[in-house]
Amino acid sequence: GENVEQHPSTLSVQEGDSAVIKCTYSDSASNYFPWYKQELGKRPQLIIDIRSNVGEKKDQRIAVTLNKTAKHFSLHITETQPEDSAVYFCAASSSGGSNYKLTFGKGTLLTVNP
């Protein structure tokens, strides 16, 4: 099955700096890569996703890049703000026959210091 590795497990930055979180996946057939943000005690929420036919996608201060050859994808947050503090999960959608399911990384705790 799919295996998703996520690094780093914790990341602390100063407000205004950039943050980068990296993930690798094992199943070359995976073709959808969402990123979820989970604030303390709350539900995961989708913040951005990318499909395998695209190398980069950007939404305001958030961008995701995908390298299919190397089987890794990254989340980039620019001009970080204290409200960006949360746990971020990457995931990869892989096929088990006709069914697709998400495999999540272990998460990155991002702390943005004012």
Added chain:
Amino acid sequence: EAGVAQSPRYKIIEKRQSVAFWCNPISGHATLYWYQQILGQGPKLLIQFQNNGVVDDSQLPKDRFSAERLKGVDSTLKIQPAKLEDSAVYLCASSLAEAGSSYNEQFFGPGTRLTVL
């Protein structure tokens, strides 16, 4: 639109007791998922339904966990008997697309935090 609803939000039980969780997905969403999220880890899929049929339960510990979605809408997840290692947050999610689509944005409920003593 209303989000995914789950109850209860918190549950504390003794080991070897049984417990049940309930989930009501977003209206019209065909696919429903139950995840287990242990503290400090990402969600792990336990079972996936499309309408009222199971499409993936490969990671469900079937000796103690069961789930159903009889009418293809809401769902229950049961643990009987519970073990200490079952302490986790149980998340329900739903998606509009069918299980055969890889582009499945999943919407999560608030979760049920289970503590097994």
